[in-house]
Amino acid sequence: MIKEFLQLHGEYHDDKYFKDLTTLKMGGHIAHFVMPENKQELKVIVNYLKTNRIPFKVIGNGSNLICGESEYDGVVISLKKLCEYKIEGDEVYAEAGVMVPALASVLAKKGYSCLEFASGIPGCIGGLVYMNAGAYKGCMADVVTAVEVLKDGELIWFNPDELNFSYRHSIFHDHPRWVVVSAKLKLTKKDSAEIEELIADRLRRRRETQPLDKPSAGSCFRNPENDFAWKLIDSIGYRGYRIGGVCVSEKHSNFIVNEDNGTAEDYLNIVYQIQDQIRDRYGIRLVMEVEKFNC
Ligand SMILES: Cc1cc2nc3c(=O)[nH]c(=O)nc-3n(C[C@H](O)[C@H](O)[C@H](O)COP(=O)(O)OP(=O)(O)OC[C@H]3O[C@@H](n4cnc5c(N)ncnc54)[C@H](O)[C@@H]3O)c2cc1C
Numbered sequence: 001m002i003k004e005f006l007q008l009h010g011e012y013h014d015d016k017y018f019k020d021l022t023t024l025k026m027g028g029h030i031a032h033f034v035m036p037e038n039k040q041e042l043k044v045i046v047n048y049l050k051t052n053r054i055p056f057k058v059i060g061n062g063s064n065l066i067c068g069e070s071e072y073d074g075v076v077i078s079l080k081k082l083c084e085y086k087i088e089g090d091e092v093y094a095e096a097g098v099m100v101p102a103l104a105s106v107l108a109k110k111g112y113s114c115l116e117f118a119s120g121i122p123g124c125i126g127g128l129v130y131m132n133a134g135a136y137k138g139c140m141a142d143v144v145t146a147v148e149v150l151k152d153g154e155l156i157w158f159n160p161d162e163l164n165f166s167y168r169h170s171i172f173h174d175h176p177r178w179v180v181v182s183a184k185l186k187l188t189k190k191d192s193a194e195i196e197e198l199i200a201d202r203l204r205r206r207r208e209t210q211p212l213d214k215p216s217a218g219s220c221f222r223n224p225e226n227d228f229a230w231k232l233i234d235s236i237g238y239r240g241y242r243i244g245g246v247c248v249s250e251k252h253s254n255f256i257v258n259e260d261n262g263t264a265e266d267y268l269n270i271v272y273q274i275q276d277q278i279r280d281r282y283g284i285r286l287v288m289e290v291e292k293f294n295c
Contacts (some may be wrong), residue, residue, distance in 0.1 A: 001216045002032055002052075002054060002075070003032065005048060005138070006032055006034045006045065006075065007241070009034070009036060009044050009045050009048075009277070010034040010035050010036040010037060010041050010045060011034065011035040011037070011079075011081070012032070012033070012034050013033045013034075014031065014032060014033070014115050015030050015078065016029075016030045016033040016076070018030060018062070018065070018067035018072070018293075018294070019067075019149065021033075021059060021062045021076070021078070022062035022063070022065050022067055022217070022258045023061070023062060023063040023122060023215060023216065023217060023218075024062075024065070024066055024067075024215050024216060024217040024258050024267075024290075025215040025258050025268070026066060026067055026215075026258060026262065026263060026264050027029040027065075027066075027067025027069065027264065027293075027294070027295075028068060028069040028070050028071050028072065028294075029071045029072070030070060030071075030072045030075070030076045031072060031073050031074065031075070032075040032076070032214055033075070033076045033078065034075060034076075034077055034078070035077075035078045035079075035081045036077065036079070036081065036082070037081050038081075038082065038151075038157065039082065039095075039181055039182075042077070042079070042150060042179065042181065043150055043153070043155065044264060045075075045077060046077070046150055046177075046179060047153050047154075048101070049075055050153075050177065053075060054075060055073070055074030056074055056075040056076070056077055057072070057074065057075075057076050057077070057293065058076075058077045058078075058079060058126070059077070060078075060079060060080075060096065060097065060123050060124030060125075060126045060127030060128075060130075060181050060213055061077055061080075061099065061122055061123045061126075061295070063121075063122045063123045063125060063127065063217060063218060064123065064131060064217055064218065064289070064290055064291055065158065065217060065290070065293050066217055066264050066267055066268070066290050066291070066292050066293070066295065067264060067293050067294050067295060068264045068265075068292075068293075068294045068295025069263055069264060069265070069295075070286060070291070070294065070295075072294045074140070077179075079095075079096045079097040079124065080097045080124055081097060082095035082096050082097040082098075082181070082182070083095055083097040083099075084096050085098050085099075085103060087105075087107075087110070087112070087187070088184075090094060090186060090187050091145055091184045091185060091186055091187060092107065092112070092114065092184070092185050092187055093182060093183075093184050094125045094182060094183060094184075094185065095125065095181070095182045096125050096126030096129075096130065096179070096180050096181055096182055096183075097124050097125070097126065098124060098125045098127060098211075099122075099123075099124055100115060100118050100119075100121055100122075100128050100136065101114060101118075101119050101120065101121070101122060102123065103125070103263065104116065104118060104199060105119065105199070107195075107236065108192055108195040108196045108199055109192055110262075111189055111191065111192040111195070112187040112188070112189065112190070112195075113187070113188045113189070113190040113195055114143050114185050114186065114187050114188070115143065115185070116136075116138070116195060116198050116199055116202070117134060117135050117136045117137070117138025117139070117142075117202075118133060118134070118135065118138070118140070119199040119202060119203060120135065120202055120203050120206045120244045121133050121135060121218075122218075125180070125183050126180040126181075126183075128140050129147055129170060129172070129180045129183050130161075130170055130172045130173070130180060131169075131170070132165045132166070132167070132168055132169055132170045133168070133170055133174040134168070135187075136201075136202060139165075140219055141144060141160065141163075141165035141169075141177055142166070143185045143186055144163070144165075144183055144185055144186075145156065145159050145160065145184045145185065145186050146159060146160070146183065146184040147160075147163060147180055147182075147183045147184075148177040148180075148183065149180060149181060150181050151175075152179045153202065155181060156177070157233075158171075167222070168222060170290055178182065184202075190209065207282075209252055210249075210251065210252050210255060211250075211251045211252060211255050211257050212257060213259060214249070214257040214258065215258040216249070216257045216258070217256075217290040218235070218254045218255070218289070218290070219254045219255065219289050219290075220252055220254055220255065220256045220271065220288060220289065220290050221233075221274075221286045221287060221288055221289055222286075222287045222288075222289045224284050224285075224286065224287075227284070228254075229254045229286060230252060230253045230254040232278050232282065232286065233248065233253040233254060233274055233278075233286045234253050234282065235281075236278065237275070237283065238253060238270075238273075238274055238277075239253040240268065241273075242243040242259075243269050243270050244260075244262050244263065244265075244266035245258060245259055245260035245261045245262030245263070245266060246258055246259065246262035246266035246267045247259050247262075248270060248274075251268050256270055256271070262274035264292070266293075268292070268295065271288060274286065
């Protein structure tokens with residue numbers, strides 16, 4: 001019944017695994033996976049799932065998720081096909097599935113300053129808004145002018161001051177069934193060569209300091225106030241620490257990488273050990289930035 005419904009309203013698969021949909025490359029089978037072709041299909045799908053009390057999870061590029069090995073007996077909705085964008089005056093309108101590094105690069109070429117801070121964040125517009133993702137002292141809250149949300153069956157535009165943005169947080173954390181459908185971001189005209197140079201420099205810095213050649217979900221822990229998670233992890237001797245196929249990166253100790261078919265259980269065992277030791281030694285509670293799902 002669910003399968004037949006979803007097949008009518010998007011590209012449907014029942015043979016997908018989280019390990020193929022996340023940058024950490026972990027996680028088990030998904031009972032139902034669907035990619036709506038447009039907003040209307042998304043709306044119909046979400047309304048049907050809510051009405052029938054069927055669990056669902058919306059994903060972007062899966063770059064902030066750690067997923068368990070057990071089957072997810074619900075529906076994963078990928079927004080990768082909602083990927084239109086348009087420059088409108090001093091704003092860019094982008095649908096939730098637009099990949100941010102690609103958009104940053106297009107804007108840079110056209111001489112628009114906006115997403116330089118996010119050019120190395122491997123997620124989609126929806127995921128970056130959800131997380132209020134950021135780097136280099138910039139974050140989505142600095143550039144978002146409006147967000148279109150599927151809420152209670154309707155598409156509604158929210159202003160930034162309604163979105164409760166704070167450090168790696170937005171209102172969407174408190175409303176997991178709302179869906180970011182698109183966003184408008186403000187643009188500032190600048191010299192394109194200058195923007196491209198800045199982006200190239202930041203990508204170079206990432207390649208030098210982060211294990212981008214290995215599957216990860218980015219920084220595992222948020223930085224505690226006035227401190228750095230990587231420094232605390234180094235101080236307890238966990239750089240390079242391994243359980244099963246999962247390892248604290250030698251290159252950047254706030255990255256936990258999947259070196260050899262690791263599982264979410266291995267990953268979380270490392271996380272809990274680090275959290276316990278940091279709490280016992282410094283009284284600091286390290287909070288995960290990566291989201292656990294179905295584990
Ligand atoms: C190598 C690497 C480097 C990274 N560097 C950074 C960095 O510098 N700064 C930073 O902040 N993050 C960084 N990250 C983490 C990650 O890229 C960000 O958190 C990003 O915002 C996640 O986007 P996504 O599309 O992959 O979301 P996903 O991982 O697919 O989803 C993350 C959460 O957002 C929700 N979500 C996704 N799309 C929607 C939507 N349309 N509507 C409602 N909810 C939605 C999901 O349900 C989930 O709860 C990095 C990750 C990697 C792998």
